[in-house]
Amino acid sequence: MNSDSRHTMDRREFIHGAAAGAAALAFTRSGFAAEGPDKQAVLAQVPKLHNECVERLQEWIKLPSIAAENRGYPEGPNYMANLAREAGFQHAEVVPTSGKSGVFATLNANAKKTLAVYFMYDVKQFNPAEWSSPPLAAAIVEKPGLGRAVVGRGAVNSKGPESAFLGALRAFRAAKSPLPVNLVLICEGEEEIASPHFPQIVQRADIQAALKKCDGIVIPSAAQALDGTVEVTLGSKGVVELELVSSGEHWGRGPKHDIHSSLEAAVDSPTWRLVKALNTLVGPDGHTPAVEGFGAKALPLTPAQKQMIAVAIKRRSEAETMQQLSIGHWVHDAGWLESQELLESKPTINIEGLVAGYTGPGGKTILPYRAVAKIDMRIVPNMTAAGTLALLKQHLIKQGFPDIEVNMSGGYNPTTTSPDSDLVKAQLAVYRASGIEPILWPRSPGSWPGYIFTEPPLSLAAGQFGLGHGNGAHAPNEYYLIDSTNPKIQGMDGAVRSHIEFLFAMA
């Protein structure tokens, strides 16, 4: 832990720690559970805890953990474990893996039911030059039409929603009310690099045992769109992230170090080879995956899922969506319905990045010895990450590119959760009680490592939940709404309240 973050921790503990520690002790040793949870008393605490909740979020944003840059470790997991302890988890430990550590915590409320909660403490890389407010300053900024928002990396993905969930737990403690459910917290620090070591956390015997007792797993989220609507997603696509590397060394042709570009007249180019290999991965439209067998096992949308999409898109604006995405056309000039069916159903092969030779300003007359394509493939049920990776490797060999290295950096299978699960029913009930009719959505086109929960042996229902609003995940000027001036959208307090209601609904 560097001196800056230690200072931050010390300051926070000085302000909040002494009293909170005493309260936690009282909670765990006395018999509040016997008195039973008191929802109104808990909800009444929310406005009182507002400032503390916001300040904790700001402090957390100031400590970024970025696995791709090896930044903020081991401060990140230590800080996370402390956040859990201070929110009332009696047990909270850092869980080492071959990569970055995770966190495992349990809160025993002597309740009948147990709910699992998924957190990530890591955040996406950022380029401060692209931000209008420094990405680690966690500044409170007035957003016209919305209210006051905190701007910073991780604000909405996912420290803001997670802070709202922790705020709910602190409200129980402040009200001296036990929780209506027990909690099992599973947290990782490599979500943004596709969770390469997450199974090591979840599959630890005692953690598996704790999870087996759970009735579902919730991921705190800022679910409200600008118009206040929320989406309940019934799963997510899986992903495989990898690098395709063409090199003189591995190919045995072309140079093993950069040479002068004039020599290309008589020497093979690993960069051209990468272009030729990439060209075989998608069809002539520059879009449709052309890897043999890719998506052959993909489950098509069911009539029920198609119906969900048809209902959902009537509640969204195509024009606004296209504007947000800065696009003028969907692929193949698809219409609104078709575009969203594609988004939900199609497995993809995307190029995240290309790197070869000279990448700076101007030119440099070299024949590069190495070229890299950074790829992500999104997969749907019943595809698997391992199976899709194998198809890609077979394809490259069959197409005559056995020398192209396929270096998988992470990935996981898709997830599916039934709309009839207790978890989804509780979500729907809370939203509807808040006057919101949620949009049911077959699956998120993005990915999270939930397969480890939704597949056997755990087979848990899993879903994102939380009122509140934010935007800019993976982009500049990421924000999370704190004090809403928009009657359709909840700020931090509304988000906290929604988690309190959800815990009662799960019970």
Added chain:
Amino acid sequence: MNSDSRHTMDRREFIHGAAAGAAALAFTRSGFAAEGPDKQAVLAQVPKLHNECVERLQEWIKLPSIAAENRGYPEGPNYMANLAREAGFQHAEVVPTSGKSGVFATLNANAKKTLAVYFMYDVKQFNPAEWSSPPLAAAIVEKPGLGRAVVGRGAVNSKGPESAFLGALRAFRAAKSPLPVNLVLICEGEEEIASPHFPQIVQRADIQAALKKCDGIVIPSAAQALDGTVEVTLGSKGVVELELVSSGEHWGRGPKHDIHSSLEAAVDSPTWRLVKALNTLVGPDGHTPAVEGFGAKALPLTPAQKQMIAVAIKRRSEAETMQQLSIGHWVHDAGWLESQELLESKPTINIEGLVAGYTGPGGKTILPYRAVAKIDMRIVPNMTAAGTLALLKQHLIKQGFPDIEVNMSGGYNPTTTSPDSDLVKAQLAVYRASGIEPILWPRSPGSWPGYIFTEPPLSLAAGQFGLGHGNGAHAPNEYYLIDSTNPKIQGMDGAVRSHIEFLFAMA
């Protein structure tokens, strides 16, 4: 000029300037020319000037001018003009262009013949992390089997050989001997970005007039290979450097800023589009240009040129060449003769660099809004840079990629010089007098902006010349041999002497 380089200049002027200035004055105002040049007296000065010559080269390396990075301007041209003045040019001026300035200088020796000299003061970009000795330190390093060499960016390309040429002029001055020929110096500072503004220098009326009086133009070079052999090249390939840019903005499809990679299911990818466009530029072998009409006008090698290559390759080691290039195979598994014929005769399309989306460590799940390929095309007689660029543009349109931007950053036509020109005859004579039978080579596979000299209206013979040795142009650990311990190779003094002999041979 920054304070560091001003300091350098001041120190050098303090050491050398006072006496040298007086000598130059004496030279221009007194009547040495009437006494006639004295070759032996001039050659006798060479060892005495050795240390000064090396120190000046080291100082020059410490002041890099890199057009692609806008580094070292206007210090570079000012320094260059001063070097010319101190070497005896009576007139030396910085010549502004729309880009980086050049230098024009004249030395009138009242001789019958006038020789033009081409210099570049700019150097290639470098990455200090790849160097074993800092690229701007200009350290003197012992090279086993060679002797003491100066290591630094620009050491061989081209400040070392140019310093040897300037050293020859200073030897004339030290010997109080006039030159046997008049000189016209043309120098540019954008060679490494393909000389986009060089015509503005050469085509200035007074500079054209000065060049029209010349009997040829020489480019100082370190011509000796490790085995002491030298090559006399009879021209060079031309080049077109450009960027191919695919973007959502210009295409009108795909996003106009980076969006989350999951959206690729429903949104076009400018990066895939670039891959598809690049794929059309070369054939299935990932090598042979497939741009329609590309190379259709290329002059094939003449029987005389083929004969030159057949003779030349017997004097070179294929194994050593392949080792230097870090290759195990020539393209198409060509043999030694065929590989060199390809190198001499084939126009090429090479990828210098690829840049799209996320290029750092690990991955980042984005769909990039923009992708760039940095391309250089090498061309042979009778292809032209403008014509080749036009073919590429037509090809992209015809292949259905009118949206791919083609941004040419520089380039020039190929050059040809007759083996029967005075310039080549003088080169051959000096080499042979030094006991070296030169290898005649149809053309350099690299490029320089000599077309502006070799094409009408100037139609000058042009060629590289100079004993001496170096390596690592455009690569790490570039060096130029200073004190040779290898009897086959000349160090700085031998290089200086070769230029003195050459000036007499030209006369």
